[in-house]
Amino acid sequence: MKNYTDTFDARVATETEGVNAAAQAEGFVGNLKYSVIGTFFGIVFVKAEIISWFRIQEMFRLQAFHMYGVIGTAVVVAAISVWLIKRFKLKTADGEEVQFAEKPMHKGVIIGGLLFGCGWALTGACPGPLYAQIGAGFPVVIVTLLSAIAGTWVYGYFQDKLPH
Amino acid sequence: MQTLQQPWPWYVAGILIGLTVPALLLLGNKQFGISSTLRHMCAAILTSKKPYFNYNWKKEIWSLFFVGGIVVGGLISTTILADPNPIHIAPQTQADLAALGVQNFDNLMPNDIFSFNNLFTLKGFVFIVFGGFLVGFGTRYAGGCTSGHSITGLSNFQLPSLIATICFMAGGFLMTWLVLPLLLTL
DSSP states (O other), rough: OOOOGTTTOOGGGOOTOBBBBSSSSSOOOHHHHHHHHHHHHHHHHHHTTTTTTHHHHHHHTTOOOOHHHHHHHHHHHHHHHEEEHHHOOOOOTTTOOOOOOOOOOHHHHHHHHHHHHHHHHHHHHHHHHHHHHHHOTTTTTTHHHHHHHHHHHHHHHHHHGSSO | OOHHHHOEEEEHHHHHHHHHHHHHHHHSSOOSSSSSHHHHHHHSSSSOOOOGOOOOOOGGGHHHHHHHHHHHHHHHTTTEEEEEEEOOOOOEEEEEEETTTTTOOSSSTTTTTTSSTTSSSSHHIIIIIIIIHHHHHHHHHHHHHIIIIIIIITTTOOOHHHHHHHHHHHHHHHHHIHHHHHTTTT
């Protein structure tokens, strides 16, 4: 398995999310296929009302099964897919071996996780739904997104001073 | 077409979201995860010597194409695929929120909180600006969000992702039950 520390500076190797493990570079047209997947994904987000602040409230108030059903089904389908890819050693479209990232454990998983949970309940959105809310006609969420980018910057700025 | 316009059931959404993981892996060896795009935007826009922003973000540009698609998807689903009916939420949730002063239940978001008019009120600032800050800071500190940890990580049996998911839920419960009643009456 590939060691992800070669992709990033060893000090920030805790980062494994959204990693591109492909050896081949893709141009503008090649990257457009991810926009197509993103578009379908955004439609699912809105049509299943996952981006709804009210649905998130239902979830945290334990008053509806909807969100638990969505996330639970997604995890099961993704886990079966991952198992199939590993079991049959499926290759990518470019014939590469599929890479899986290990998630490192550190104190930030707990502290950051709790802080994000609070933000999730306030905004009714995780990062994905933020983008969908903007497209779905809630332009004020652009401010929420900019604020999330600011939060990321503050984390990056103070990363070496925070407990990990 | 009418079927597509109605709200989609949880199992349809769950299956389609779950399939995003193998789709991205098999198309181009990409790990599904969204909060990392916040970092790439920082790295691309703001020049900083901090190691967290000093990496080849252009290699990860696929994820910016992906989230650009999510914005377009949001637009399509509220125009071509728009559902003319108000959203159905659990009656108990609606009653609880109404008791806390939420009046508008027509849309996916409560208009009495999430609007530009409210941005400069204390309530609007807390929900829109402070909430966004916690989402960005928290997900990056935790090393992932609902997609990177709770879906990709859990599907690959990563213990840190299970701990992260429990903490996401715990933070949400604490905020909803203990703090939100105070904030909604601001």
